[in-house]
Amino acid sequence: MLAQAFLERPKPLAVRPIAMNFKKKATELGLQTYAGKVKHALLSDLVISKFGREWLQAVMPKLAAKSEGKILNSIDGVLYCYKSSSTSVAYLLAASALFETYDQAMLALEATDEEEQVVSSRQSIRIPKNELPKHYAASNGDYRATTELFPKINDFVVRNRLQALGLPNFGGRSHPNLLQAASAFYLEQKSLIESATVFGVPLSQLESLVRNAGVSMAKVLKMIAQGGEQRFFTKTQQNLPTVCFAN
Template sequence: MLIRPLPYPDELDVGYAGYVMRLNGMRSMKDLDSLMREWAGCPDKSWREVSRLELISKVANLPVVDFVLRHTTLPLRRSITSYQADLPHGSDRNKEIWWSTAMREARTGAYFCESCAREDLDFHGRSYWRRSHQVPGVLSCAKHGGPLSYCRDSVAFQQAPSHWIGNCEMVDAAWATEVEANNTIARYLTICDGLMDCNQPFAVDHVRAVLFHKGSSLGLQISGRKIKAPLLSDMVIEQCGRQWLALVLPDLAAKADKVALTKVDGVFYMKTSASTAFAYILACAVLFESAEVALNALAGPLPTNENGRQRKRIDIDPDALMVEYVGQGGNYAKVAKRLGITFASVAYRLSSMGLPNMIETEGKSTQKALLAYLDEGCTLQQSAERGGVSQSELLDALRVMAAKQMKVLPNLRNVRPKGSPRSSPLMPDEAKRVWVASDFPAEVVMDGI
């Protein structure tokens, strides 16, 4: 037997799961998973075959798509994407999302309004976690106007918010008031609300074209070439402030002035997602005069002649190309796909910079071969065998590098094959202590690091 309460409006998925866990006498989410599988008649199914999302949706008596749209932050986190943008949020045509990212938190920590929690106890008999309080950058309650309280560990969602009153931290009230009065941040939050209500994401190709047109009309730097115009990233910092940005995009908060940050400035020209959806949302908040205009622009047709303009080859600045080379593990094909230019163009530019093509497949690694030869002193044959490549392939890579000093290779040792990791947003108290990047020497400030 399983007790099945109905979730409240705006109740967060993991908070609802925590309530179901407590109501049924379970001591952990693992125990709840086992109970739900027994109840659903699939005790032996793996979590990939039957995900927690699918089970908790069934407990709530909702189709998965409806549960995702009403109770998860996925519609916001996936609001602008280059991956399967034609699929509605929670679609069963991609069940991988069900078990991988659908119930992931949108930001670090667990946030709640103490006034809401007390009112919930009086009205409902229990307090619950609100999805709207978990949006990155939200510091105060829209209903009561007071600063939010928060717990540092997301395990807090397993208990009711009222359980943590007096045993949590609170956002600085003066800072929350200051943020609430910021017009750009207000537009950002309103755009987030609008995107949370969308059934389907917007494709990066479409959003990029819309932003490209708007950025061009404002005279901003809209390509990866040498910087000759104001940067979008600098505008975002100026209008939102570094401390608040540390809650949303910490890499942007740490960026030096007049230094391009691909994760933000790349929204104008990157073929695949330059960063998380929040980079695009911040761009919209800065570029458009109102949230309504921004949302209408995203939902509307492409600007006139934008398709033709976007097909033109973009001449990428060497510094931007270097950043992508490192970020993509030195693989020419991945860099070309990331920047939306031809493989031949990337190969010509990178090889002329002394950067070889790093092939990383099962049993074959150009990087391992080069490191064995150059760092460990192995013979050419030993190095080729170490990397699973032929001696001629290794020689080709060495010839490319011969004209340049080897500056990039050490940075690739810890790069993941699928790209560089994203920094986690900071907690409010951490953001209040955020450093100012311009206080550091320029040589220690790197794009995206």
């Protein structure tokens, strides 16, 4: 699913902002994010531990054959090579190893030079306090549809804000019944296993949603059920550097 979405991207890779996204996550995981003497765990070794050498032999033989603790620039370099890109396979493997969810991985891979400029300049972008969850609910939790309701704001900023609020992407390539399964769990008080089973959603996918969901997930689902008309969020849960709320 991630590979297909990545390969269908309409624009070429923006190496620097993607590398910066990867580097930030790698730092959180305690991985080495620079070339030179190895002092920390390597991304390439993390990828091997995630996928196994036997499977990697078919997609990236050099990675499968490398010794533990030895830098492989074609993989480790995605964290610090800002001027030259690695292969698409390398970016996909890195994203899959670094990030827990599909949405997080795609957000990192979809970064553009324009988005990096928006974030790094710390530009103040005003989103009325209730508008984001309201439009998200009206769009049935679809990130793309939600961003289209904010035509003057960079898609990356809107997606980042939704993710920071713990609001998952029910659109795109997520399971078609994920919204129903989440509603069964949060609103109907069904167990996690029952909610996933009834709607045919992989348990791991629903668990990931619950693990990353914001504290107001149930309220958002009620808004979706009511057509996105209910307003909530009496105070801001979390602010991103690039977003300011209007009074």
